[in-house]
Structures are given as C-alpha cells and as structure tokens.
Amino acid sequence: MKNKYLKGAHLSERKFKEILRLFADDLTATQIANISGVSRVTINSYLKKLRHQIARYCESQHPVSAPVVAYDSRHAEVHADHDGGDTLVAVKPEVDRIVKPVIFGICRLPDRLYTEILPDVSRPMIHAATRGRSVLETLDTTERLRRFNGVVDLGQYRLYRLGNSITDTLNGNPLMDDVDAFWGLTKHRLAKFKGLNRNTAYLHLKECEYRFNHRNEDLFAVLLELLKTYPLTLS
Template sequence: MKNKYLKGAHLSERKFKEILRLFADDLTATQIANISGVSRVTINSYLKKLRHQIARYCETLHPVPAHVVVCSPSVETHADNDSDTLVAVKPGVSKLVKPVIFGISKTQDRLHTEILPDVSRSMIHAATRGRSVLETLEATERLRRFSGVVDLGQYRLYRLGNSFSDVKGAPLMDDIDAFWGLTKHRLAKFKGLNRNTAYLHLKECEYRFNHRNEDLYAVLLELLKAYPLTLS
C-alpha cells in the first residue's frame, strides 16, 4: 500500500495521517488506538519509530555532538504493560535505581537536552553550591555547558546559573522553566516506568517545545516527507 510517510506499511496514508495528527495533539497510545481503530501494538510500534526519527533530527541540531544514551535499569520498578511510557522514579521507591539526569542548554532560539549518565546527585548538589573541589572531574566540567539540570528521580530542576540571558537579552531561565513545566506535564500523563525509552521521550519533549509556536502536525509531515519511517 502506497504511503510516502511510512514505507512498507499495510496502512493507508490517510489513516497514518490520522494517527500522526492524534500524536501531534499529544494523545497517549491507548487514546490513539481507541480513536483510530488501529491496534495498540501497532500504534506503539509506529510511535516508537516516530520518536526515533524525532530524536535523530534533534541530534543533528545539537551544538555539541552528544553521547546518545539508552538507560538500562539494574532494578525494575513497577510498570504497566505499556512499553512506551516514562515517569520519574519517586524518591524512596528504590535507592538502587540509578536516576535519569539530563542537562538543558540553549543556542539561539532552540533548547537542547542531553542525558548525563556519569553525573550523580552529589555532583549536581556540589555544582549548585559552587564547590571548586569538583573542578577536576570531567563530568562536572560538562555541567558548565548547561543552564539547568533535571533529576527525574526527584522530579526536580536545578538551576546552575551558567547564563542568565540569551543573545537577545531575554531571560534564559524563563525558557528553561517553561520547558521543564511542559516536560513534567507530559511525563505525568503516563503510568509506569521504562528507562529504556527515557531518551526518546526527552527528545520528543525537546522537539515539541522548540516547535511550540508552530502547527506541530504540519511540522511532522515535513519531517517525514524528508525522512520517511520504515518498517524494515
């Protein structure tokens, strides 16, 4: 079946556009499946491929080549059957679960995010207090690139104060706070935890925020015209 946005699909282009519009409206996989009449398994598969494409696009715009990290948990916490969801680990649920920590930076009119697997909570606390004892640590040096760092385990944004305004003089932290507000709202809709998809959800939030003043459905169509999804 011909579908220029999804190669090798047994799904009409019209039906795929319907799914894409529901995704742009930020509905969950369950909601999209119920409305579109397409199975939940198929929807999850398509959304995962779409998020991978979004992540790859965001990577091309990152000012510094970022190390792409897929977080694999050493200890599993309770999760529902949705393999494509993410919420933060609540403090005290399990101290054995390594927290997902990511940095937020801004260049021109875009925010960028990067998961920081080698940054610990203690390092963030030290950086926010301006302790020079950590200056020799490579991971701490990386923190200097970011204006904010988020610990998803604590659901908390730490302001590093590396810069307070962008090149136009607008308050930088206003955008950082707005992005974190959007991310918290989106992640709170999901139930359960899947650390393996943390990176994909983070990049989706980044993409949505950077296109917040545009028609996201139209933006996604343009992205998939240039880089179609494939089922192979």
C-alpha cells in the same frame, strides 16, 4: 499500499496522517487507538518508530560535533533513506543501562533548546555545582556542567538551576524562563505515563525537546515535513 510517510505498511496514507495528527495533539497511544480504530499494538509500534525518528533529528541538531553519551553501537539504530540519501545520527535508546538515576542537562541556544543525558554526573555532583564547590574541578565535570542552564534529576523529578536568571539573558529575556517552561512541559507530559519506563526515557525526552522547539508552529505540518525527508519503515 503506497504510503510515502510509512514504507512497508498495510496502512493508507490517509489513515497514517490521522494517527500522526492525533500524536501531534499529544494523545496517548490508547486514545489514538480508540479514535483511529487501529490496534493498540500497531499504534505503539508506529509511535516508537516515530519517536526514534524525532530523536535522530534532534541529535542531528546537537551543537556538539560528537555525542557525549557513551553507548553500545550494537544497540544503536541508524536510518538511511532508500535512495542512499542523507543519514541521521544514531539513536541511543539503551541509555537507561548506564544511567542510574536518569540525569540530563538543559541548554538554551539562540534558536532552540537542547537536552543531553549525563551518564557521568551524579546527584552529589549536581549538589556541589549548585553550591559552587570547587571539588568538582578534580572530577572534571565543572566545565561540562557550565554548558547547561539547568540539570534535571528524573529520579526526583527536580530541576536544578545552574544559570543565573538575572545575568544569563537572550534577547533581553532570562534564559531560565525557557528552561523552566521546558521542564514544566516535560514534567507534565511524563506524568501522563504514571511512571516512566527507563527503556524509553531518552525517546520521551527528545520528543519533549522537539515539541518545545516547535511550540509556535503547527506540529502536524512539521512532522509531515520531517517524514517526507526521513520516512518511517517497517522493514
């Protein structure tokens, strides 16, 4: 069955668009399955692939030339279209194996916000950074943490503000306003899952990043454009 957004699927393009619209409306997999009439197992499979594609796109927009998080290339997944066209960078879904607890940084740029898992940053390091302690200089983390406006410890569901809400401004507005707004969105979304599965923490984080950066757009239309360029595949 021809479906330019989901290759190799026995699902019509019309039905897939229905599922994609429900996803854009931020419904759960159970809700999407009930409304669309597609099995929960199939919906979970599609949503996982969609989140991988979103994460790949977010990584391609990363302002750093190379990913900072170390990962095992044997577990990385790279997507290339069937015509040998553009390639998106590898997704790092196995990050939970090297991050305990899950800690990530939030940085606000002029055109978007981005997040980064910080596998080598611990709670004591965050506490030291928020207090301005110079001990971090010996741990080679100060400069890295200075790139972020805030750091979140998912184990404690807590945002640590590293930026100065008075002096760190963008177009006259405090950067931390957007950082706080993003954390509010992320905390609300993750709470819906009633306990985050560490295996999918990275994918859900990147989904939150994607949703926040496109919050003023029609997310359904944005997702369609993404999948036109990088369609999902079941192979």
